[in-house]
Amino acid sequence: MAANMAEVTLIDALTMAMAWELEHDPGVVILGEDVGVNGGVFRATAGLQKRFGEDRVQDTPLAEGMIAGISIGMAAQGMRPIAEIQFMGFIYPTVDQIINHAGRMRNRTRGRLTCPMVLRAPYGGGIHAPEHHSESTEALFAHMPGIRVVIPSSPARAYGLLLAAIRDPDPVIFLEPKRIYRLNKQEVEDNGKALPMDVCYTLREGSDVTVVTWGAMIFETMKAADQLARNGISCEVIDLATISPIDYETILESVEKTGRLVIVHEAARSCGVGAEIAAIVAEKGMYDLQGPICRVTGYDVVMPLFRREMDYLPSVKKITDAIGATLHD
Amino acid sequence: MTTFNLPDLGEGLPEAEIVSWHVAEGDSVKTDDLLVSVETAKAVVEVPSPYTGVVEKLYARAGDIVATGAPLVDFSISATAAAKPEVVATEDAATVVGNVPTGGEVLQETAVAGSSRRQKQGRIKATPSVRTQAKRLGIDLADIVPTGKNGQITGGDLESFVAKDKVQARSRSSRPKAIVGRSDQLRGPRRVMAQSMSNFRDEVALCTLFDDADIHEWINKRSMTARFLRAIVAGCVAEPGLNGFYDADTMTHETESRVDIALAVDTEDGLIVPVIRNVEAMSIGDIRAAVEDLKQATRKRTVAPQDMINYTFTLSNFGMMAGRYATPLMVPPTVGILGTGKLQHDVVAVMGGIEVHRRIPLSLSFDHRCITGGEAARFLAAVIQDLELPE
Numbered sequence: 001m002a003a004n005m006a007e008v009t010l011i012d013a014l015t016m017a018m019a020w021e022l023e024h025d026p027g028v029v030i031l032g033e034d035v036g037v038n039g040g041v042f043r044a045t046a047g048l049q050k051r052f053g054e055d056r057v058q059d060t061p062l063a064e065g066m067i068a069g070i071s072i073g074m075a076a077q078g079m080r081p082i083a084e085i086q087f088m089g090f091i092y093p094t095v096d097q098i099i100n101h102a103g104r105m106r107n108r109t110r111g112r113l114t115c116p117m118v119l120r121a122p123y124g125g126g127i128h129a130p131e132h133h134s135e136s137t138e139a140l141f142a143h144m145p146g147i148r149v150v151i152p153s154s155p156a157r158a159y160g161l162l163l164a165a166i167r168d169p170d171p172v173i174f175l176e177p178k179r180i181y182r183l184n185k186q187e188v189e190d191n192g193k194a195l196p197m198d199v200c201y202t203l204r205e206g207s208d209v210t211v212v213t214w215g216a217m218i219f220e221t222m223k224a225a226d227q228l229a230r231n232g233i234s235c236e237v238i239d240l241a242t243i244s245p246i247d248y249e250t251i252l253e254s255v256e257k258t259g260r261l262v263i264v265h266e267a268a269r270s271c272g273v274g275a276e277i278a279a280i281v282a283e284k285g286m287y288d289l290q291g292p293i294c295r296v297t298g299y300d301v302v303m304p305l306f307r308r309e310m311d312y313l314p315s316v317k318k319i320t321d322a323i324g325a326t327l328h329d
Numbered sequence: 330m331t332t333f334n335l336p337d338l339g340e341g342l343p344e345a346e347i348v349s350w351h352v353a354e355g356d357s358v359k360t361d362d363l364l365v366s367v368e369t370a371k372a373v374v375e376v377p378s379p380y381t382g383v384v385e386k387l388y389a390r391a392g393d394i395v396a397t398g399a400p401l402v403d404f405s406i407s408a409t410a411a412a413k414p415e416v417v418a419t420e421d422a423a424t425v426v427g428n429v430p431t432g433g434e435v436l437q438e439t440a441v442a443g444s445s446r447r448q449k450q451g452r453i454k455a456t457p458s459v460r461t462q463a464k465r466l467g468i469d470l471a472d473i474v475p476t477g478k479n480g481q482i483t484g485g486d487l488e489s490f491v492a493k494d495k496v497q498a499r500s501r502s503s504r505p506k507a508i509v510g511r512s513d514q515l516r517g518p519r520r521v522m523a524q525s526m527s528n529f530r531d532e533v534a535l536c537t538l539f540d541d542a543d544i545h546e547w548i549n550k551r552s553m554t555a556r557f558l559r560a561i562v563a564g565c566v567a568e569p570g571l572n573g574f575y576d577a578d579t580m581t582h583e584t585e586s587r588v589d590i591a592l593a594v595d596t597e598d599g600l601i602v603p604v605i606r607n608v609e610a611m612s613i614g615d616i617r618a619a620v621e622d623l624k625q626a627t628r629k630r631t632v633a634p635q636d637m638i639n640y641t642f643t644l645s646n647f648g649m650m651a652g653r654y655a656t657p658l659m660v661p662p663t664v665g666i667l668g669t670g671k672l673q674h675d676v677v678a679v680m681g682g683i684e685v686h687r688r689i690p691l692s693l694s695f696d697h698r699c700i701t702g703g704e705a706a707r708f709l710a711a712v713i714q715d716l717e718l719p720e
Contacts, residue, residue, distance in 0.1 A: 182432070256452065287455055290460060
């Protein structure tokens with residue numbers, strides 16, 4: 001084991017990545033509500049203010065639009081701000097800043113200025129949170145040109161992709177599946193190495209069906225793949241990782257091999273990112289398909305409160321059922 | 330005994346006020362049951378039970394202020410439940426709201442970035458509609474040479490494959506039975522057939538007359554075979570000459586008074602021809618019963634050899650499967666055989682108008698050495714007349 005190799009949770013990995021970058025790039029600044037003294041609502045920035053000082057890790061007022069606006073200004077002038085929004089449910093005041101300014105900076109200035117900022121936010125359900133703390137609205141940002149949307153699904157990808165997001169010259173919405181913040185640990189070497197964005201990560205190779213998913217749903221999907229493997233069904237599991245732009249080559253090549261596609265996401269079904277993936281495969285992979293494309297998603301309702309939230313989220317059974325159905329077609 | 334300490338319910342808030350308890354000491358609770366409502370500086374938070382067990386002690390009362398991390402509830406947990414609390418409140422897991430589940434599992438994964446690693450091993454390319462069509466026809470797309478863009482099998486490829494190789498395609502559509510070549514010496518009924526057909530060819534001067542019987546008026550549609558048998562009797566009454574034998578050696582034509590009709594029945598072993606005797610003396614009900622008995626006997630293979638010889642006329646109801654008309658061959662020395670084809674819905678002219686009627690195609694073969702065309706035509710006319718009766 002390398003000296004700086006440790007078994008860490010996903011949230012530990014995020015802290016590690018931010019600490020690395022604070023240490024190695026003087027332009028990196030963290031800002032957000034309670035990110036400093038308190039260490040963040042989920043402790044993602046715990047200890048960073050103490051270590052790097054109040055100039056580098058700044059507590060802000062409860063004003064998400066302002067957090068985004070300040071970040072854009074700093075980014076356009078060459079700094080690398082990492083802004084935290086406490087929950088994705090609070091991200092909507094930033095939409096004007098993100099869509100109208102962050103996403104357009106490069107285009108508006110004809111390439112003279114870019115906007116190298118990261119907007120971090122925990123997203124997704126399954127932690128028994130109250131209203132508007134649990135939904136997955138990644139499709140909102142994925143629809144917007146000029147903005148990259150990245151979602152890690154393991155400690156290693158949390159570390160590598162956050163580093164890549166910070167170093168990228170354009171804005172990244174970095175959504176963190178909070179249900180798996182502390183669900184498991186993984187050996188991650190704190191070596192400052194970024195992982196590539198804009199590509200999928202194939203977590204399991206298989207020959208019968210391609211299952212594309214991201215975020216916390218990786219957990220259920222891998223379980224489903226394990227179960228099906230015992231019945232002789234071989235699933236290829238792909239972590240989408242970058243939600244926008246989508247690495248459709250990896251998906252298309254997998255579908256070319258398996259001939260079948262199931263998409264799993266916890267966001268509501270209609271106009272979700274799954275619809276975009278299905279459309280791409282219908283357009284470019286039509287002749288490889290041996291059965292209909294199938295989606296396993298949340299429902300088109302407000303994310304329910306905690307007593308019903310596990311009914312809303314795709315379960316292992318819903319995923320295995322869908323895979324079974326697409327294989328029988 | 331397990332003590333549950335007040336977790337940090339929000340952003341490192343130091344304390345919380347108990348608003349109300351949802352359990353009392355001595356209560357049994359399950360994981361996720363509502364335990365207590367507490368008010369932090371931010372909100373009223375419902376705290377679910379982290380364990381399944383019995384509440385032994387509550388450390389605070391409603392209205393009390395409890396410090397984060399201070400004991401809140403003692404649980405007594407059954408051995409099985411204690412082994413695996415579903416939610417472990419770890420030190421400083423820190424959520425404003427809800428519980429972030431924690432687990433000690435170490436993730437082992439191989440994550441391959443992007444697609445460059447893959448070697449192409451393309452499967453068959455075809456549109457869903459072509460796949461569906463091929464599935465319906467029982468054709469394996471792997472057998473088809475693609476001509477489409479990017480090696481794709483087009484609808485045209487499928488069509489030309491079907492046209493070029495129809496027989497093969499059909500054999501595939503009934504995959505369980507492959508065609509296997511073999512050589513068998515004829516035996517049993519098939520051997521008898523071979524002999525009688527050779528005799529027939531050497532002796533008989535065959536002539537066949539075709540017509541249809543319009544059964545639009547039929548009331549009882551059951552047992553068509555019984556109706557055919559009765560119609561044959563009617564034919565025999567009109568022209569007894571067809572009900573009998575011809576002996577070529579002595580040039581003798583025998584007309585029989587009994588009407589013993591052989592029924593040609595297709596079985597796996599070949600054609601067998603059990604006989605129903607004295608049909609002329611039977612009512613339609615008797616005939617139906619006799620046909621039913623015969624079917625049973627045929628199916629069970631209990632037709633005795635003596636019940637398959639010495640008949641005077643033959644009925645071949647070949648139209649069960651397909652075939653409208655035929656030239657049925659009688660077995661010498663008999664001189665007549667009636668073939669009934671596949672029931673059709675035909676457009677017929679009725680009193681200057683057009684109607685659709687059910688009709689049975691009839692083929693009457695006779696031995697022209699002893700029967701004239703006129704006799705055969707009158708026989709057939711009588712058959713038709715009887716068949717067209719309502720019942």
